[in-house]
Structure formats: structure tokens, C-alpha cells
Amino acid sequence: MKVVIVGAGEVGFHVASRLSHENKDVVVIDKDSDAIRRIADNIDVQVILGSGSSPVSLEDAGIKEAEILLAVTNSDETNLVACLVANIISPYTKKLARIRNADFDKYHAIFRDHAPHIDTLINPEIEVVKTIDRLMNMPGAVDVGKFANGRVKFIGINLEKKARLAGSRLDEIPALLGKQGPLIAAVIRDEELIIPSGDDRLMPGDLIYFISEEDKILDTLTIFDKHAEPVNRVLIVGGGRIGSRLATLLDDKPIHTKIIEKNPDICAKLAEKLNKVVVLHGDGSDQGLLNEENVQEMDFVITLTNDEEINILASLLAKRMGARKTITKISKFSYFSLMSMIGIEQVVSPRLSAINTILQHIRRGKVLSSISIKGEQAEFMEAVALETSELVGKPLKNISFPKGALVTSIIRNDNIIIPSGDSIIKPDDRIIIFATRQAIPKIEKILTVKLEYF
Amino acid sequence: MKILDVLYKEAILSDLKSLDKKGVIEELVIPVASIACVNKEKIVRVLMKRERLGSTGIGEGIGIPHGKMRDFKSLVVSFGLSRQGVDFESIDGRPAHIFFLLVTPENSTGLHLKLLARISRILKNDPFKERLLSAVDSDEIFSIIKNEDDEF
Numbered sequence: 096m097k098v099v100i101v102g103a104g105e106v107g108f109h110v111a112s113r114l115s116h117e118n119k120d121v122v123v124i125d126k127d128s129d130a131i132r133r134i135a136d137n138i139d140v141q142v143i144l145g146s147g148s149s150p151v152s153l154e155d156a157g158i159k160e161a162e163i164l165l166a167v168t169n170s171d172e173t174n175l176v177a178c179l180v181a182n183i184i185s186p187y188t189k190k191l192a193r194i195r196n197a198d199f200d201k202y203h204a205i206f207r208d209h210a211p212h213i214d215t216l217i218n219p220e221i222e223v224v225k226t227i228d229r230l231m232n233m234p235g236a237v238d239v240g241k242f243a244n245g246r247v248k249f250i251g252i253n254l255e256k257k258a259r260l261a262g263s264r265l266d267e268i269p270a271l272l273g274k275q276g277p278l279i280a281a282v283i284r285d286e287e288l289i290i291p292s293g294d295d296r297l298m299p300g301d302l303i304y305f306i307s308e309e310d311k312i313l314d315t316l317t318i319f320d321k322h323a324e325p326v327n328r329v330l331i332v333g334g335g336r337i338g339s340r341l342a343t344l345l346d347d348k349p350i351h352t353k354i355i356e357k358n359p360d361i362c363a364k365l366a367e368k369l370n371k372v373v374v375l376h377g378d379g380s381d382q383g384l385l386n387e388e389n390v391q392e393m394d395f396v397i398t399l400t401n402d403e404e405i406n407i408l409a410s411l412l413a414k415r416m417g418a419r420k421t422i423t424k425i426s427k428f429s430y431f432s433l434m435s436m437i438g439i440e441q442v443v444s445p446r447l448s449a450i451n452t453i454l455q456h457i458r459r460g461k462v463l464s465s466i467s468i469k470g471e472q473a474e475f476m477e478a479v480a481l482e483t484s485e486l487v488g489k490p491l492k493n494i495s496f497p498k499g500a501l502v503t504s505i506i507r508n509d510n511i512i513i514p515s516g517d518s519i520i521k522p523d524d525r526i527i528i529f530a531t532r533q534a535i536p537k538i539e540k541i542l543t544v545k546l547e548y549f
Numbered sequence: 550m551k552i553l554d555v556l557y558k559e560a561i562l563s564d565l566k567s568l569d570k571k572g573v574i575e576e577l578v579i580p581v582a583s584i585a586c587v588n589k590e591k592i593v594r595v596l597m598k599r600e601r602l603g604s605t606g607i608g609e610g611i612g613i614p615h616g617k618m619r620d621f622k623s624l625v626v627s628f629g630l631s632r633q634g635v636d637f638e639s640i641d642g643r644p645a646h647i648f649f650l651l652v653t654p655e656n657s658t659g660l661h662l663k664l665l666a667r668i669s670r671i672l673k674n675d676p677f678k679e680r681l682l683s684a685v686d687s688d689e690i691f692s693i694i695k696n697e698d699d700e701f
Contacts, residue, residue: 096638097569160569162597187571187593460602481602543603546669549617549653549661 096120098457099161099188101147101177102168103130105426106193106449110165112138113454117536122156125168148176150184159185165453166192167217171199179211191215191456193449195336215456219449224340226443227422231329231395233312235321237302237440240466242477242527243506246309249280249475249527250316251468253440256299258320266293277305277315278513280503280529281473286432288472288531290499302435304468306503306527308511326350326394330418332379332409333400334361337424337445341397342372353388355379380409382416391417399424410439431470447471460484460542463525473531475503476538482522483545492516499531500538550663551698552626553691556649557584560627561687565635565648570606571597573635574614577627577650585652587620592652606639610682611672613665615651624653624661628690630681647672647681671697 096119100107103125111134114121121140124147125131135142145152147168158164164181166174174192181188190213194203203216229239229248238251254261260268268276282289283302289295297303307315313323329345331338334356345352346369353373356362366374377384379398390396396413398406403425410421422441425431434442447467454474455465461479468474480486485494491502491514505512506525512518520526530538560580567573574596575589582589595616599605606612612635627650634644649668653661671677677697684690 160571162571162601185571186590187575187597189597484603545603546605546607546613547662547665548599548602549615549657 096163097122097157097161098163098165099124099153099156099158100165100167101174102166103127103134103142104167104169105428105446106167107165108134109428109446109450110167110453111140113450114457115140116532119457124152124156146173148173148180150180153177153181153184158188161185161188163189163191163457166190167449171196175211178213182211186212189214189456191217191453193217193219195220197336197340215452217449217452219445219452220337220340222448222452223337223424223443223445224344226448227341227397228344230422230441231326234316234323235319238304238469240475242464242475243511243525247306247504247506247511247527248309248312249304249306249466250312251302251304252316252319252321254297254299254301254303254319258299260297260319261299262296264294264296265291272318276318277307278503279303279305280475280501281468283470286470288470290501290531302469324394324419328393329353330355330388330390330393330396330413332396332398332406334358334365334374335399335401338399339365339368341399342369346370346372355384380405380412382412385413385416393418395420395422397422403427403430407439411437414438459539462542471532473499473529474535476528476530478526478528478542480520480522480524480526481542481544481548483548484543485541486520486526487522488519490517490519494541496541497534497537500534501529503527503529550660550667551701552664552667552694553698555624555664556626556628556694558687558691560584560625561690562627562629563684563687563690565629565631568633568635570600570635570637573612573629573631573637573648574650577614577629577648581625581627581650581652585621585625587618591620592618596650604638604640606637606645607669608639608641608643609672610634610643610646612637612639612645612648613651613668614648615653615661615665617653617655617657619655621652621654624651624657624664626651626664628694630684630690647678
């Protein structure tokens with residue numbers, strides 16, 4: 096499968112690197128020679144120096160043979176033109192474009208059904224706001240993803256020292272709780288991914304990933320001694336596109352929200368748009384201002400400026416001054432592993448969410464979503480089990496699953512089943528698979544259909 | 550069933566030009582679209598979508614792209630030969646030379662499965678395959694398939 100990527104920025108770089116590991120034929124176009132060199136030096140893919148919206152560069156990249164075009168430059172306009180040109184040269188290439196301007200929100204469907212026929216418009220900022228909303232409503236969660244229209248979620252939590260499950264073996268948990276515990280798919284300990292079996296122990300400091308039905312999440316969280324605390328006060332730092340989307344969302348909720356923005360013009364626009372949210376003009380990393388605005392009484396301080404260093408500092412400062420929780424927007428992937436070390440737990444990244452959306456559309460089989468967990472060592476995939484595929488019609492234990500992969504739930508009609516080795520997947524069931532990066536090519540193969548499938 | 554009941558002579562392409570999956574499917578769809586009077590783009594999209602669920606490159610140099618479409622009133626087939634071979638993402642990783650393309654109505658009652666089974670069976674027959682591969686034009690291909698049909 097050939098994929099042409101326009102834009103060698105953080106998203107383009109990461110998608111190219113992931114796909115090259117999955118043996119896909121990738122060409123990256125960018126007009127910035129430094130960005131192109133960084134790709135050429137680090138990843139085994141073809142690179143082209145030139146504008147991604149130019150018909151000549153696209154033809155050089157082999158757009159006519161490409162199955163998928165990804166337009167992920169920093170500019171919405173370049174991405175749109177790249178798709179438009181590709182639509183003319185190669186109408187059957189599937190097109191995915193990142194479009195961030197909220198003015199386009201209403202046009203996603205139109206762009207799909209009419210020229211430039213963009214199959215998927217990705218606006219990672221919408222997704223990030225949803226993630227923030229989910230994190231705020233889930234006590235102690237540091238990572239959340241949803242499947243089956245939100246009926247099933249995966250949640251990542253840090254296990255605290257005093258939690259009652261700290262130190263216990265997985266197979267002891269039912270006895271300790273007096274009931275079946277949640278399905279624990281993975282544990283990250285010292286940055287290492289562990290897929291636990293019955294005799295593995297949960298240790299304090301572990302980042303634990305489990306699957307839960309939506310209506311049982313709060314109960315499940317109490318098992319890990321994470322208790323719901325109401326969210327009454329929120330402070331947003333940064334009134335850019337994401338800050339403004341989040342403020343608009345919170346405006347309709349019974350939450351006292353304040354937003355700090357240092358550009359007076361943006362403040363004026365925000366104040367006009369928002370009803371209840373208090374708009375403050377100032378610097379979110381200014382201790383005096385934070386003090387004045389009673390940061391110590393905030394349930395959440397959410398830092399969303401375009402400068403990630405400021406976000407990190409403002410979050411640390413707010414935490415230190417007594418804010419209960421912080422959520423920090425980070426873009427550079429190399430910072431991720433540092434965050435928990437310096438005490439920043441909840442992190443969101445528009446780029447990571449763009450990558451998740453993109454990968455879902457590139458996978459073989461009918462993959463509905465794929466979400467990487469922190470550190471990107473593994474991912475949860477929701478897929479439809481298709482007739483004739485290897486998955487259906489026989490007990491799970493008879494299917495040759497690659498090491499590091501497991502079926503975590505089966506969704507049949509309205510029922511959610513946590514499978515055992517004897518469970519049999521039926522055609523058109525939806526399944527949620529957890530798989531390490533190494534196992535993904537094999538999982539893709541298991542999801543594909545046989546020749547007889549029409 | 551006889552293959553030539555659903556494969557018309559004008560849908561036999563003896564020299565496919567494209568060197569990639571998408572291009573080959575486009576070429577093979579042209580006669581199918583005009584026989585069925587259905588928009589070519591729509592058909593290519595359906596077939597490419599099907600390929601994404603799992604490749605129809607079954608190895609041994611053979612590709613049988615296929616799909617279901619509501620706009621079709623009956624089963625339509627096209628045939629193509631690629632002299633150079635095409636990367637069809639086949640199971641054995643080898644280039645594909647012989648192509649049958651099938652598009653069937655959405656409510657088809659299993660006829661398409663019978664045809665698919667028959668095509669994959671006759672292509673296991675090496676002398677038949679060799680004859681096809683060395684055919685020079687669509688007339689010759691037509692008569693090779695006719696011979697096979699007569700034996701059926």
C-alpha cells in the first residue's frame with residue numbers, strides 16, 4: 096500500500112515512521128529542506144523537497160499509484176489545495192486532511208461529498224477538547240479513550256502507594272474485592288510496557304490500563320481508590336483555538352470557569368462570545384495573577400497556550416500553589432516521557448490525536464478507531480469482525496493471536512462481553528483489541544477478509 | 550455456469566498498461582462501467598474499499614478484484630492480462646498477471662460465489678494459465694476461455 100504524506104512536521108514525521116515499520120510504501124513531501132532532511136536521516140521512506148500542493152511534486156511522489164494521501168502541513172489552505180490537486184490527478188486516491196480552523200466545522204461533510212472529495216477531515220482540536228472533558232469527569236484518569244460510541248472506555252490511572260490493590264497479584268484481586276475486577280490490559284512500569292498475567296503484581300506508581308463499560312467506570316475507579324470529586328471551578332490558560340473551544344463547551348455547564356489570555360484582541364472576542372465564563376487579560380504563568388484569581392481553589396487548571404514550555408511551567412506553578420488537578424497541552428513527543436517525572440500527570444496532545452485518527456483510516460480490515468496509549472508502545476483498536484476473517488466462528492483460544500495482543504471486549508448488538516478463551520466471535524460483532532506495536536501487522540492480517548468476501 | 554455468459558468480448562483487455570493496483574482496477578472497470586451503465590468512479594471506489602478489507606491478490610500471479618453494488622442489475626465481469634506484472638499486494642508477494650474483475654448486484658443469490666469458485670478453480674489448472682499468459686490478443690483469450698467453458 097502506497098501512502099503520500101504532505102507535510103513533514105511532527106504529525107507527518109510520526110505517521111511516516113509508524114507506517115514504515117508496518118512495511119507500507121511511504122513518500123513524504125515538504126518544502127522545508129530541514130524537515131525533509133530530518134525524515135531522510137531518521138526513517139526509511141522516500142522524500143521529495145517541494146510544495147505539497149503542487150501538481151508536479153504530487154506526480155513526482157506517485158500520487159496516481161497512491162492509495163492514500165495525507166495532507167498534514169501546518170496550513171489548512173495548503174492541505175485543502177493538495178487534496179484538490181490530488182482529486183484532479185488521481186480521483187480514486189483516498190484523501191485525509193487536517194483542517195483546524197473552526198470556520199470549516201460545518202463544511203466537513205460538504206468537502207467529503209463534493210470536490211475535493213476529502214474522505215476524512217481531521218480536526219484534532221475538537222478531539223482534544225473532548226478528551227479534556229472526559230479527563231475532567233473521570234477522577235484520577237490520566238488517559239482515556241472511547242469505543243462503541245462511548246459505551247466502552249479504556250482508562251489509564253496511576254496506582255498510588257496507599258491504594259488497596261498496590262502490591263497484590265492479579266489473580267488475588269477477585270478474592271480481595273469479593274467480585275471480579277476489571278480487565279487489566281496493560282501496565283506501564285518505569286516506561287516499560289507489561290501485559291500482565293495472573294501472577295503479575297500491581298505496584299505503586301504503575302500506570303494501569305483497563306477496559307470498562309461507561310456506566311461502571313466510577314465503580315471501577317473506586318477499586319483503585321480513585322473517588323469522584325465534583326468539578327466546580329476551572330481555570331483555562333490560553334484563549335487560542337483549543338482554549339476557546341473548551342471555554343465554549345464549559346460555558347453551558349454549571350462550572351465557574353475563568354480563562355486567561357494575554358492578547359487583548361483575543362480577550363475582547365472571547366468576552367463577546369462567552370456568557371458566563373470570566374475572561375481575564377494577562378499572563379497565565381504570572382504567579383501574582385494566579386494568586387489574585389485564587390488558583391488554590393481551582394479543581395482544574397488547564398494550560399492550552401501555543402507555547403508548550405509556558406504550559407508546563409504554568410501547570411507546575413498552579414499545582415504548587417494548590418490547584419487540585421492540571422491538564423497540560425504538549426506538542427513535542429520527546430517531552431512526553433518527561434512529564435510524569437516532573438509531576439505532570441494529565442497531558443493532552445492535538446498531534447497525538449491527529450495521528451490516532453489517521454492510523455485508524457490506514458489499517459486494513461474494518462477498523463473503526465485505533466488509539467495509542469501513553470508512550471505509543473501499544474494501541475487499542477476497535478474493529479468489525481468481518482465474515483470470512485480468521486476471527487469469526489471459532490473459539491478465541493484456537494485463533495493464532497500474535498504475542499502481545501488480546502481481545503478485550505466483544506460488542507454484540509447491545510451487549511458487551513468480556514471474552515474468555517471459549518468465546519466465539521460472530522460476523523459483524525464489534526471487537527476491541529489491545530496490541531503492542533510489534534503485534535499490529537499480524538492483527539491487521541487477522542482482521543482482513545478472505546477472497547470469498549464480497 | 551459459463552464464464553462467457555457474463556464476460557463479454559469487449560471486456561477482455563489483452564494488454565493492461567498500469568503497473569499498480571489502483572491503475573489496473575481502473576482499466577478493468579472501464580468496460581464494466583459501460584456494459585452496466587454505471588458511473589465508473591463509483592465502481593472503482595467500491596472495489597478499492599473491498600481491497601482495503603483484504604487483498605484479492607490470491608498469489609500465483611492472479612488477482613480477482615470484486616465487489617457488490619446496488620446499481621447493478623446483473624453480474625458483470627472483465628478480464629485483463631498484464632505483461633509486466635502488477636504489485637497487487639498478493640499473499641505470496643509476487644506480481645500478478647491475470648485478472649478477473651467481478652461486480653455483482655447487492656441482492657445476488659450466490660451466483661457470484663459460484664463464479665468466483667469456478668474462476669479460482671480453473672486458474673489452478675497450469676496449462677490453461679499458460680495458454681492465457683501467452684495469448685496475443687483478446688480474440689485468442691476469448692477462444693481459450695470458450696474452450697474451457699465448453700468442457701464445463
